[in-house]
Amino acid sequence: MNEWLIALSEEDATFLARVALAFVVCLGAVIGSFLNVCIYRIPLGQSVSRPRSHCFACGKTIPWYLNIPILSWFLLRGRCANCKSPISFRYPLVEALTALLFLLVFLMWGNPRLLALNPLQAPELIPFLWLFVASTVVNVMIDIDHRILLDRISLGGTLLALAVSAAFPILHGAMLWSQGLTASLIGGAAGFGLGFAIAWLGERIFLQDAFGFGDVKWLMLFGALFGWRGMLFVLMLAAFLGLLMGLGAALARRLRRAPAEEGPLAIPFGPALGAGALLWLFWGRWVLRALEALQAWALDHRQAVLLTLVPLLALASIWLLIRIRAIRRAALEEGLEPLPDGDAPDPERP
Ligand SMILES: [Zn+2]
Structure with a gap:
Protein backbone atom coordinates (compact mmCIF):
# COMPACT_ATOMS: atom_id res chain seq x y z
CA MET A 1 0.00 0.00 0.00
CA ALA A 122 0.15 -2.98 11.09
CA PRO A 123 -2.72 -2.39 8.63
CA GLU A 124 -3.38 -6.16 8.58
CA LEU A 125 -4.69 -5.90 12.16
CA ILE A 126 -7.31 -3.24 11.32
CA PRO A 127 -10.27 -5.57 10.52
CA PHE A 128 -9.77 -7.54 13.75
CA LEU A 129 -9.40 -4.40 15.86
CA TRP A 130 -12.58 -3.01 14.25
CA LEU A 131 -14.31 -6.22 15.26
CA PHE A 132 -12.90 -5.87 18.78
CA VAL A 133 -14.04 -2.25 19.31
CA ALA A 134 -17.50 -3.06 17.87
CA SER A 135 -17.91 -6.07 20.20
CA THR A 136 -16.78 -3.94 23.15
CA VAL A 137 -19.49 -1.33 22.43
CA VAL A 138 -22.13 -4.11 22.24
CA ASN A 139 -20.99 -5.75 25.49
CA VAL A 140 -20.90 -2.48 27.44
CA MET A 141 -24.37 -1.39 26.32
CA ILE A 142 -25.94 -4.83 26.96
CA ASP A 143 -24.26 -4.93 30.39
CA ILE A 144 -25.78 -1.53 31.25
CA ASP A 145 -29.25 -2.71 30.15
CA HIS A 146 -29.32 -6.33 31.33
CA ARG A 147 -26.19 -7.04 33.44
CA ILE A 148 -25.06 -9.62 30.90
CA LEU A 149 -21.72 -9.94 29.11
CA LEU A 150 -22.12 -12.08 26.00
CA ASP A 151 -20.30 -15.43 25.84
CA ARG A 152 -20.16 -15.27 22.06
CA ILE A 153 -18.01 -12.13 22.45
CA SER A 154 -15.69 -13.30 25.25
CA LEU A 155 -15.31 -16.95 24.19
CA GLY A 156 -15.54 -16.41 20.42
CA GLY A 157 -13.25 -13.38 20.77
CA THR A 158 -10.66 -15.37 22.72
CA LEU A 159 -10.53 -18.07 20.00
CA LEU A 160 -10.21 -15.38 17.30
CA ALA A 161 -7.52 -13.56 19.32
CA LEU A 162 -5.49 -16.80 19.54
CA ALA A 163 -5.76 -17.32 15.76
CA VAL A 164 -4.89 -13.68 14.97
CA SER A 165 -1.92 -13.81 17.38
CA ALA A 166 -0.53 -16.84 15.49
CA ALA A 167 -1.25 -15.34 12.05
CA PHE A 168 0.01 -11.81 12.90
CA PRO A 169 2.49 -12.11 15.81
CA ILE A 170 3.18 -8.36 15.43
CA LEU A 171 0.08 -7.95 17.64
CA HIS A 172 2.35 -8.98 20.53
CA GLY A 173 5.44 -7.32 19.09
CA ALA A 174 6.78 -10.76 18.04
CA MET A 175 8.14 -12.11 14.73
CA LEU A 176 7.33 -15.85 14.84
CA TRP A 177 3.83 -17.34 14.83
CA SER A 178 4.74 -19.54 17.81
CA GLN A 179 5.80 -16.50 19.86
CA GLY A 180 2.54 -14.70 19.08
CA LEU A 181 0.46 -17.75 19.94
CA THR A 182 2.38 -18.35 23.20
CA ALA A 183 1.95 -14.71 24.28
CA SER A 184 -1.78 -14.97 23.54
CA LEU A 185 -2.17 -18.31 25.38
CA ILE A 186 -0.32 -17.04 28.46
CA GLY A 187 -2.32 -13.80 28.42
CA GLY A 188 -5.64 -15.64 28.12
CA ALA A 189 -4.77 -18.07 30.92
CA ALA A 190 -3.54 -15.22 33.14
CA GLY A 191 -6.73 -13.23 32.48
CA PHE A 192 -8.94 -16.19 33.32
CA GLY A 193 -6.92 -17.14 36.43
CA LEU A 194 -6.71 -13.63 37.84
CA GLY A 195 -10.36 -12.90 37.05
CA PHE A 196 -11.43 -16.12 38.73
CA ALA A 197 -9.38 -15.27 41.85
CA ILE A 198 -10.93 -11.78 42.03
CA ALA A 199 -14.47 -13.14 41.60
CA TRP A 200 -13.86 -15.78 44.31
CA LEU A 201 -12.31 -13.30 46.75
CA GLY A 202 -14.93 -10.62 46.03
CA GLU A 203 -17.74 -12.99 46.82
CA ARG A 204 -16.14 -13.96 50.13
CA ILE A 205 -15.07 -10.47 51.24
CA PHE A 206 -18.10 -8.44 50.11
CA LEU A 207 -20.60 -11.33 50.20
CA GLN A 208 -21.85 -10.01 46.85
CA ASP A 209 -21.23 -10.73 43.22
CA ALA A 210 -19.17 -7.62 42.48
CA PHE A 211 -17.08 -9.24 39.75
CA GLY A 212 -19.12 -11.90 37.97
CA PHE A 213 -18.11 -14.84 35.80
CA GLY A 214 -18.96 -12.80 32.69
CA ASP A 215 -16.22 -10.35 33.70
CA VAL A 216 -13.78 -13.27 34.16
CA LYS A 217 -14.35 -14.53 30.60
CA TRP A 218 -14.04 -11.02 29.16
CA LEU A 219 -10.74 -10.54 31.02
CA MET A 220 -9.56 -13.76 29.36
CA LEU A 221 -10.21 -12.17 25.94
CA PHE A 222 -8.21 -9.05 26.94
CA GLY A 223 -5.32 -11.33 27.99
CA ALA A 224 -5.40 -13.25 24.70
CA LEU A 225 -5.47 -10.00 22.71
CA PHE A 226 -3.12 -7.71 24.68
CA GLY A 227 -0.90 -10.28 26.47
CA TRP A 228 -0.72 -10.63 30.26
CA ARG A 229 0.85 -7.20 30.86
CA GLY A 230 -1.81 -5.44 28.82
CA MET A 231 -4.51 -7.45 30.62
CA LEU A 232 -3.17 -6.27 33.99
CA PHE A 233 -3.25 -2.66 32.82
CA VAL A 234 -6.82 -3.05 31.52
CA LEU A 235 -7.83 -4.38 34.94
CA MET A 236 -6.12 -1.51 36.78
CA LEU A 237 -7.60 1.12 34.45
CA ALA A 238 -11.03 -0.53 34.88
CA ALA A 239 -10.73 -0.55 38.67
CA PHE A 240 -9.83 3.14 38.61
CA LEU A 241 -12.68 3.99 36.19
CA GLY A 242 -15.09 1.82 38.18
CA LEU A 243 -14.17 3.72 41.33
CA LEU A 244 -14.79 7.06 39.55
CA MET A 245 -18.16 5.80 38.20
CA GLY A 246 -19.14 4.55 41.66
CA LEU A 247 -18.22 7.85 43.30
CA GLY A 248 -20.09 9.74 40.57
CA ALA A 249 -23.21 7.59 41.02
CA ALA A 250 -23.09 7.96 44.81
CA LEU A 251 -22.68 11.73 44.48
CA ALA A 252 -25.55 12.02 41.97
CA ARG A 253 -27.71 10.03 44.37
CA ARG A 254 -26.88 12.26 47.31
CA LEU A 255 -27.53 15.39 45.21
CA ARG A 256 -31.06 14.29 44.32
CA ARG A 257 -31.63 13.18 47.96
CA ALA A 258 -32.69 9.66 47.04
CA PRO A 259 -34.68 7.82 49.74
CA ALA A 260 -32.79 5.17 51.69
CA GLU A 261 -35.16 2.42 50.50
CA GLU A 262 -33.38 2.29 47.16
CA GLY A 263 -30.92 -0.16 48.69
CA PRO A 264 -27.21 -0.45 47.96
CA LEU A 265 -25.86 0.95 44.71
CA ALA A 266 -25.31 -1.83 42.20
CA ILE A 267 -23.18 -0.65 39.29
CA PRO A 268 -22.21 -3.16 36.60
CA PHE A 269 -18.43 -3.45 36.20
CA GLY A 270 -18.69 -4.15 32.44
CA PRO A 271 -18.64 -0.48 31.30
CA ALA A 272 -15.47 0.17 33.33
CA LEU A 273 -13.85 -2.98 31.93
CA GLY A 274 -14.77 -2.06 28.34
CA ALA A 275 -13.57 1.53 28.76
CA GLY A 276 -10.32 0.26 30.32
CA ALA A 277 -9.74 -2.05 27.33
CA LEU A 278 -10.32 0.77 24.82
CA LEU A 279 -8.06 3.13 26.78
CA TRP A 280 -5.32 0.51 26.75
CA LEU A 281 -5.81 -0.25 23.03
CA PHE A 282 -5.42 3.39 21.97
CA TRP A 283 -3.37 5.01 24.71
CA GLY A 284 -1.51 2.10 26.34
CA ARG A 285 1.78 3.35 24.92
CA TRP A 286 1.25 6.75 26.55
CA VAL A 287 0.11 5.19 29.82
CA LEU A 288 3.38 3.22 29.95
CA ARG A 289 5.43 6.31 29.13
CA ALA A 290 3.66 8.34 31.83
CA LEU A 291 4.30 5.57 34.37
CA GLU A 292 8.00 5.48 33.44
CA ALA A 293 8.23 9.25 33.92
CA LEU A 294 6.41 8.97 37.24
CA GLN A 295 8.77 6.21 38.37
CA ALA A 296 11.84 8.27 37.46
CA TRP A 297 10.42 11.25 39.33
CA ALA A 298 9.60 9.14 42.40
CA LEU A 299 13.15 7.73 42.46
CA ASP A 300 14.55 11.27 42.41
CA HIS A 301 12.29 12.35 45.28
CA ARG A 302 12.34 9.16 47.34
CA GLN A 303 12.06 10.77 50.78
CA ALA A 304 9.21 13.14 49.92
CA VAL A 305 7.29 10.30 48.26
CA LEU A 306 7.73 7.98 51.25
CA LEU A 307 6.73 10.71 53.72
CA THR A 308 3.43 11.41 51.94
CA LEU A 309 2.62 8.00 50.50
CA VAL A 310 3.01 5.84 53.61
CA PRO A 311 0.52 7.79 55.80
CA LEU A 312 -1.88 8.06 52.85
CA LEU A 313 -1.75 4.32 52.22
CA ALA A 314 -2.30 3.60 55.92
CA LEU A 315 -5.36 5.88 56.00
CA ALA A 316 -6.74 4.36 52.80
CA SER A 317 -6.34 0.83 54.20
CA ILE A 318 -8.18 1.72 57.41
CA TRP A 319 -10.99 3.36 55.40
CA LEU A 320 -11.22 0.30 53.13
CA LEU A 321 -11.44 -2.08 56.12
CA ILE A 322 -14.24 0.02 57.64
CA ARG A 323 -16.10 0.04 54.30
CA ILE A 324 -15.75 -3.73 53.92
CA ARG A 325 -17.15 -4.26 57.42
CA ALA A 326 -20.08 -1.94 56.65
CA ILE A 327 -20.86 -3.64 53.34
CA ARG A 328 -20.63 -7.10 54.97
CA ARG A 329 -22.89 -6.06 57.83
CA ALA A 330 -25.47 -4.57 55.43
CA ALA A 331 -25.37 -7.74 53.32
CA LEU A 332 -25.78 -10.02 56.36
CA GLU A 333 -28.62 -7.93 57.78
CA GLU A 334 -30.54 -8.09 54.53
CA GLY A 335 -29.94 -11.82 54.36
CA LEU A 336 -28.60 -11.17 50.88
CA GLU A 337 -27.19 -14.31 49.32
CA PRO A 338 -24.53 -14.13 46.64
CA LEU A 339 -26.27 -13.45 43.33
CA PRO A 340 -26.23 -16.12 40.62
CA ASP A 341 -23.91 -15.41 37.67
CA GLY A 342 -24.97 -12.73 35.20
CA ASP A 343 -28.41 -12.20 36.72
CA ALA A 344 -29.78 -8.78 37.58
CA PRO A 345 -30.61 -8.21 41.24
CA ASP A 346 -34.23 -9.19 41.81
CA PRO A 347 -36.26 -6.00 42.47
CA GLU A 348 -38.89 -8.08 44.29
CA ARG A 349 -36.38 -9.22 46.90
CA PRO A 350 -37.80 -8.39 50.35
ZN1 LIG B 1 -43.65 5.28 15.36
Whole structure:
Protein backbone atom coordinates (compact mmCIF):
# COMPACT_ATOMS: atom_id res chain seq x y z
CA MET A 1 0.00 0.00 0.00
CA ASN A 2 2.84 2.40 0.87
CA GLU A 3 4.71 1.74 -2.36
CA TRP A 4 2.00 2.96 -4.70
CA LEU A 5 1.23 5.91 -2.42
CA ILE A 6 4.86 7.01 -2.68
CA ALA A 7 4.55 6.92 -6.48
CA LEU A 8 1.67 9.44 -6.26
CA SER A 9 2.15 13.17 -5.99
CA GLU A 10 1.83 14.71 -2.52
CA GLU A 11 -1.48 16.33 -3.52
CA ASP A 12 -3.03 13.09 -4.83
CA ALA A 13 -1.89 11.14 -1.79
CA THR A 14 -3.50 13.70 0.54
CA PHE A 15 -6.72 13.58 -1.46
CA LEU A 16 -6.82 9.77 -1.39
CA ALA A 17 -6.11 9.78 2.35
CA ARG A 18 -9.10 12.09 2.89
CA VAL A 19 -11.36 9.85 0.81
CA ALA A 20 -10.21 6.84 2.86
CA LEU A 21 -10.89 8.66 6.15
CA ALA A 22 -14.38 9.69 5.02
CA PHE A 23 -15.09 6.11 3.95
CA VAL A 24 -13.96 4.74 7.35
CA VAL A 25 -16.17 7.21 9.26
CA CYS A 26 -19.22 6.23 7.14
CA LEU A 27 -18.42 2.52 7.57
CA GLY A 28 -18.15 2.99 11.36
CA ALA A 29 -21.50 4.82 11.49
CA VAL A 30 -23.24 2.11 9.43
CA ILE A 31 -21.74 -0.65 11.61
CA GLY A 32 -22.79 1.38 14.69
CA SER A 33 -26.35 1.37 13.35
CA PHE A 34 -26.18 -2.44 13.13
CA LEU A 35 -24.71 -2.59 16.67
CA ASN A 36 -27.81 -0.74 17.93
CA VAL A 37 -29.90 -3.60 16.51
CA CYS A 38 -27.60 -6.18 18.16
CA ILE A 39 -27.71 -4.39 21.54
CA TYR A 40 -31.51 -4.37 21.52
CA ARG A 41 -32.25 -7.78 19.98
CA ILE A 42 -29.52 -10.25 21.10
CA PRO A 43 -30.49 -10.22 24.83
CA LEU A 44 -34.13 -10.81 23.82
CA GLY A 45 -33.12 -13.79 21.69
CA GLN A 46 -34.37 -12.12 18.48
CA SER A 47 -32.83 -12.33 15.01
CA VAL A 48 -30.55 -9.39 14.16
CA SER A 49 -31.41 -9.54 10.43
CA ARG A 50 -35.20 -9.92 10.42
CA PRO A 51 -37.56 -8.12 10.63
CA ARG A 52 -36.22 -4.82 9.29
CA SER A 53 -35.84 -1.84 11.66
CA HIS A 54 -39.20 -0.58 12.86
CA CYS A 55 -40.60 1.93 15.34
CA PHE A 56 -41.14 0.43 18.82
CA ALA A 57 -44.25 2.55 19.39
CA CYS A 58 -46.25 2.21 16.15
CA GLY A 59 -44.44 -0.77 14.57
CA LYS A 60 -44.02 0.97 11.20
CA THR A 61 -40.99 -0.24 9.21
CA ILE A 62 -38.43 2.56 8.86
CA PRO A 63 -37.64 3.29 5.18
CA TRP A 64 -33.93 3.36 4.23
CA TYR A 65 -33.90 7.13 3.65
CA LEU A 66 -34.99 7.70 7.27
CA ASN A 67 -32.52 5.14 8.60
CA ILE A 68 -29.28 6.99 7.82
CA PRO A 69 -26.90 6.65 10.79
CA ILE A 70 -26.54 9.74 13.05
CA LEU A 71 -28.12 12.15 10.49
CA SER A 72 -31.68 10.76 10.52
CA TRP A 73 -32.03 11.14 14.27
CA PHE A 74 -31.16 14.84 14.05
CA LEU A 75 -33.28 15.45 10.90
CA LEU A 76 -36.28 13.86 12.65
CA ARG A 77 -35.41 15.69 15.91
CA GLY A 78 -35.41 12.38 17.80
CA ARG A 79 -39.00 11.43 16.92
CA CYS A 80 -40.60 8.70 14.80
CA ALA A 81 -41.65 10.14 11.39
CA ASN A 82 -44.95 8.26 11.57
CA CYS A 83 -46.23 8.49 15.18
CA LYS A 84 -43.90 11.20 16.61
CA SER A 85 -42.98 9.09 19.67
CA PRO A 86 -39.48 9.86 20.98
CA ILE A 87 -36.44 7.82 19.84
CA SER A 88 -33.61 7.43 22.39
CA PHE A 89 -30.52 9.62 21.98
CA ARG A 90 -28.53 6.44 22.53
CA TYR A 91 -28.97 5.41 18.88
CA PRO A 92 -27.02 8.30 17.30
CA LEU A 93 -24.59 8.16 20.26
CA VAL A 94 -23.65 4.50 19.60
CA GLU A 95 -23.35 5.28 15.86
CA ALA A 96 -21.08 8.29 16.45
CA LEU A 97 -18.99 6.39 19.03
CA THR A 98 -18.48 3.45 16.65
CA ALA A 99 -17.51 5.83 13.82
CA LEU A 100 -14.96 7.50 16.11
CA LEU A 101 -13.48 4.19 17.28
CA PHE A 102 -13.22 2.91 13.67
CA LEU A 103 -11.44 6.12 12.70
CA LEU A 104 -9.02 5.85 15.64
CA VAL A 105 -8.11 2.24 14.75
CA PHE A 106 -7.58 3.23 11.11
CA LEU A 107 -5.42 6.22 12.01
CA MET A 108 -3.27 4.36 14.54
CA TRP A 109 -2.66 1.07 12.74
CA GLY A 110 -3.14 2.28 9.17
CA ASN A 111 -0.91 4.00 6.69
CA PRO A 112 1.85 6.15 8.15
CA ARG A 113 1.14 8.72 5.43
CA LEU A 114 -2.26 9.36 7.01
CA LEU A 115 -1.17 10.21 10.52
CA ALA A 116 1.78 8.58 12.24
CA LEU A 117 0.30 8.19 15.72
CA ASN A 118 1.62 4.75 16.45
CA PRO A 119 5.11 3.46 15.70
CA LEU A 120 3.59 0.00 15.25
CA GLN A 121 2.11 0.20 11.74
CA ALA A 122 0.15 -2.98 11.09
CA PRO A 123 -2.72 -2.39 8.63
CA GLU A 124 -3.38 -6.16 8.58
CA LEU A 125 -4.69 -5.90 12.16
CA ILE A 126 -7.31 -3.24 11.32
CA PRO A 127 -10.27 -5.57 10.52
CA PHE A 128 -9.77 -7.54 13.75
CA LEU A 129 -9.40 -4.40 15.86
CA TRP A 130 -12.58 -3.01 14.25
CA LEU A 131 -14.31 -6.22 15.26
CA PHE A 132 -12.90 -5.87 18.78
CA VAL A 133 -14.04 -2.25 19.31
CA ALA A 134 -17.50 -3.06 17.87
CA SER A 135 -17.91 -6.07 20.20
CA THR A 136 -16.78 -3.94 23.15
CA VAL A 137 -19.49 -1.33 22.43
CA VAL A 138 -22.13 -4.11 22.24
CA ASN A 139 -20.99 -5.75 25.49
CA VAL A 140 -20.90 -2.48 27.44
CA MET A 141 -24.37 -1.39 26.32
CA ILE A 142 -25.94 -4.83 26.96
CA ASP A 143 -24.26 -4.93 30.39
CA ILE A 144 -25.78 -1.53 31.25
CA ASP A 145 -29.25 -2.71 30.15
CA HIS A 146 -29.32 -6.33 31.33
CA ARG A 147 -26.19 -7.04 33.44
CA ILE A 148 -25.06 -9.62 30.90
CA LEU A 149 -21.72 -9.94 29.11
CA LEU A 150 -22.12 -12.08 26.00
CA ASP A 151 -20.30 -15.43 25.84
CA ARG A 152 -20.16 -15.27 22.06
CA ILE A 153 -18.01 -12.13 22.45
CA SER A 154 -15.69 -13.30 25.25
CA LEU A 155 -15.31 -16.95 24.19
CA GLY A 156 -15.54 -16.41 20.42
CA GLY A 157 -13.25 -13.38 20.77
CA THR A 158 -10.66 -15.37 22.72
CA LEU A 159 -10.53 -18.07 20.00
CA LEU A 160 -10.21 -15.38 17.30
CA ALA A 161 -7.52 -13.56 19.32
CA LEU A 162 -5.49 -16.80 19.54
CA ALA A 163 -5.76 -17.32 15.76
CA VAL A 164 -4.89 -13.68 14.97
CA SER A 165 -1.92 -13.81 17.38
CA ALA A 166 -0.53 -16.84 15.49
CA ALA A 167 -1.25 -15.34 12.05
CA PHE A 168 0.01 -11.81 12.90
CA PRO A 169 2.49 -12.11 15.81
CA ILE A 170 3.18 -8.36 15.43
CA LEU A 171 0.08 -7.95 17.64
CA HIS A 172 2.35 -8.98 20.53
CA GLY A 173 5.44 -7.32 19.09
CA ALA A 174 6.78 -10.76 18.04
CA MET A 175 8.14 -12.11 14.73
CA LEU A 176 7.33 -15.85 14.84
CA TRP A 177 3.83 -17.34 14.83
CA SER A 178 4.74 -19.54 17.81
CA GLN A 179 5.80 -16.50 19.86
CA GLY A 180 2.54 -14.70 19.08
CA LEU A 181 0.46 -17.75 19.94
CA THR A 182 2.38 -18.35 23.20
CA ALA A 183 1.95 -14.71 24.28
CA SER A 184 -1.78 -14.97 23.54
CA LEU A 185 -2.17 -18.31 25.38
CA ILE A 186 -0.32 -17.04 28.46
CA GLY A 187 -2.32 -13.80 28.42
CA GLY A 188 -5.64 -15.64 28.12
CA ALA A 189 -4.77 -18.07 30.92
CA ALA A 190 -3.54 -15.22 33.14
CA GLY A 191 -6.73 -13.23 32.48
CA PHE A 192 -8.94 -16.19 33.32
CA GLY A 193 -6.92 -17.14 36.43
CA LEU A 194 -6.71 -13.63 37.84
CA GLY A 195 -10.36 -12.90 37.05
CA PHE A 196 -11.43 -16.12 38.73
CA ALA A 197 -9.38 -15.27 41.85
CA ILE A 198 -10.93 -11.78 42.03
CA ALA A 199 -14.47 -13.14 41.60
CA TRP A 200 -13.86 -15.78 44.31
CA LEU A 201 -12.31 -13.30 46.75
CA GLY A 202 -14.93 -10.62 46.03
CA GLU A 203 -17.74 -12.99 46.82
CA ARG A 204 -16.14 -13.96 50.13
CA ILE A 205 -15.07 -10.47 51.24
CA PHE A 206 -18.10 -8.44 50.11
CA LEU A 207 -20.60 -11.33 50.20
CA GLN A 208 -21.85 -10.01 46.85
CA ASP A 209 -21.23 -10.73 43.22
CA ALA A 210 -19.17 -7.62 42.48
CA PHE A 211 -17.08 -9.24 39.75
CA GLY A 212 -19.12 -11.90 37.97
CA PHE A 213 -18.11 -14.84 35.80
CA GLY A 214 -18.96 -12.80 32.69
CA ASP A 215 -16.22 -10.35 33.70
CA VAL A 216 -13.78 -13.27 34.16
CA LYS A 217 -14.35 -14.53 30.60
CA TRP A 218 -14.04 -11.02 29.16
CA LEU A 219 -10.74 -10.54 31.02
CA MET A 220 -9.56 -13.76 29.36
CA LEU A 221 -10.21 -12.17 25.94
CA PHE A 222 -8.21 -9.05 26.94
CA GLY A 223 -5.32 -11.33 27.99
CA ALA A 224 -5.40 -13.25 24.70
CA LEU A 225 -5.47 -10.00 22.71
CA PHE A 226 -3.12 -7.71 24.68
CA GLY A 227 -0.90 -10.28 26.47
CA TRP A 228 -0.72 -10.63 30.26
CA ARG A 229 0.85 -7.20 30.86
CA GLY A 230 -1.81 -5.44 28.82
CA MET A 231 -4.51 -7.45 30.62
CA LEU A 232 -3.17 -6.27 33.99
CA PHE A 233 -3.25 -2.66 32.82
CA VAL A 234 -6.82 -3.05 31.52
CA LEU A 235 -7.83 -4.38 34.94
CA MET A 236 -6.12 -1.51 36.78
CA LEU A 237 -7.60 1.12 34.45
CA ALA A 238 -11.03 -0.53 34.88
CA ALA A 239 -10.73 -0.55 38.67
CA PHE A 240 -9.83 3.14 38.61
CA LEU A 241 -12.68 3.99 36.19
CA GLY A 242 -15.09 1.82 38.18
CA LEU A 243 -14.17 3.72 41.33
CA LEU A 244 -14.79 7.06 39.55
CA MET A 245 -18.16 5.80 38.20
CA GLY A 246 -19.14 4.55 41.66
CA LEU A 247 -18.22 7.85 43.30
CA GLY A 248 -20.09 9.74 40.57
CA ALA A 249 -23.21 7.59 41.02
CA ALA A 250 -23.09 7.96 44.81
CA LEU A 251 -22.68 11.73 44.48
CA ALA A 252 -25.55 12.02 41.97
CA ARG A 253 -27.71 10.03 44.37
CA ARG A 254 -26.88 12.26 47.31
CA LEU A 255 -27.53 15.39 45.21
CA ARG A 256 -31.06 14.29 44.32
CA ARG A 257 -31.63 13.18 47.96
CA ALA A 258 -32.69 9.66 47.04
CA PRO A 259 -34.68 7.82 49.74
CA ALA A 260 -32.79 5.17 51.69
CA GLU A 261 -35.16 2.42 50.50
CA GLU A 262 -33.38 2.29 47.16
CA GLY A 263 -30.92 -0.16 48.69
CA PRO A 264 -27.21 -0.45 47.96
CA LEU A 265 -25.86 0.95 44.71
CA ALA A 266 -25.31 -1.83 42.20
CA ILE A 267 -23.18 -0.65 39.29
CA PRO A 268 -22.21 -3.16 36.60
CA PHE A 269 -18.43 -3.45 36.20
CA GLY A 270 -18.69 -4.15 32.44
CA PRO A 271 -18.64 -0.48 31.30
CA ALA A 272 -15.47 0.17 33.33
CA LEU A 273 -13.85 -2.98 31.93
CA GLY A 274 -14.77 -2.06 28.34
CA ALA A 275 -13.57 1.53 28.76
CA GLY A 276 -10.32 0.26 30.32
CA ALA A 277 -9.74 -2.05 27.33
CA LEU A 278 -10.32 0.77 24.82
CA LEU A 279 -8.06 3.13 26.78
CA TRP A 280 -5.32 0.51 26.75
CA LEU A 281 -5.81 -0.25 23.03
CA PHE A 282 -5.42 3.39 21.97
CA TRP A 283 -3.37 5.01 24.71
CA GLY A 284 -1.51 2.10 26.34
CA ARG A 285 1.78 3.35 24.92
CA TRP A 286 1.25 6.75 26.55
CA VAL A 287 0.11 5.19 29.82
CA LEU A 288 3.38 3.22 29.95
CA ARG A 289 5.43 6.31 29.13
CA ALA A 290 3.66 8.34 31.83
CA LEU A 291 4.30 5.57 34.37
CA GLU A 292 8.00 5.48 33.44
CA ALA A 293 8.23 9.25 33.92
CA LEU A 294 6.41 8.97 37.24
CA GLN A 295 8.77 6.21 38.37
CA ALA A 296 11.84 8.27 37.46
CA TRP A 297 10.42 11.25 39.33
CA ALA A 298 9.60 9.14 42.40
CA LEU A 299 13.15 7.73 42.46
CA ASP A 300 14.55 11.27 42.41
CA HIS A 301 12.29 12.35 45.28
CA ARG A 302 12.34 9.16 47.34
CA GLN A 303 12.06 10.77 50.78
CA ALA A 304 9.21 13.14 49.92
CA VAL A 305 7.29 10.30 48.26
CA LEU A 306 7.73 7.98 51.25
CA LEU A 307 6.73 10.71 53.72
CA THR A 308 3.43 11.41 51.94
CA LEU A 309 2.62 8.00 50.50
CA VAL A 310 3.01 5.84 53.61
CA PRO A 311 0.52 7.79 55.80
CA LEU A 312 -1.88 8.06 52.85
CA LEU A 313 -1.75 4.32 52.22
CA ALA A 314 -2.30 3.60 55.92
CA LEU A 315 -5.36 5.88 56.00
CA ALA A 316 -6.74 4.36 52.80
CA SER A 317 -6.34 0.83 54.20
CA ILE A 318 -8.18 1.72 57.41
CA TRP A 319 -10.99 3.36 55.40
CA LEU A 320 -11.22 0.30 53.13
CA LEU A 321 -11.44 -2.08 56.12
CA ILE A 322 -14.24 0.02 57.64
CA ARG A 323 -16.10 0.04 54.30
CA ILE A 324 -15.75 -3.73 53.92
CA ARG A 325 -17.15 -4.26 57.42
CA ALA A 326 -20.08 -1.94 56.65
CA ILE A 327 -20.86 -3.64 53.34
CA ARG A 328 -20.63 -7.10 54.97
CA ARG A 329 -22.89 -6.06 57.83
CA ALA A 330 -25.47 -4.57 55.43
CA ALA A 331 -25.37 -7.74 53.32
CA LEU A 332 -25.78 -10.02 56.36
CA GLU A 333 -28.62 -7.93 57.78
CA GLU A 334 -30.54 -8.09 54.53
CA GLY A 335 -29.94 -11.82 54.36
CA LEU A 336 -28.60 -11.17 50.88
CA GLU A 337 -27.19 -14.31 49.32
CA PRO A 338 -24.53 -14.13 46.64
CA LEU A 339 -26.27 -13.45 43.33
CA PRO A 340 -26.23 -16.12 40.62
CA ASP A 341 -23.91 -15.41 37.67
CA GLY A 342 -24.97 -12.73 35.20
CA ASP A 343 -28.41 -12.20 36.72
CA ALA A 344 -29.78 -8.78 37.58
CA PRO A 345 -30.61 -8.21 41.24
CA ASP A 346 -34.23 -9.19 41.81
CA PRO A 347 -36.26 -6.00 42.47
CA GLU A 348 -38.89 -8.08 44.29
CA ARG A 349 -36.38 -9.22 46.90
CA PRO A 350 -37.80 -8.39 50.35
ZN1 LIG B 1 -43.65 5.28 15.36
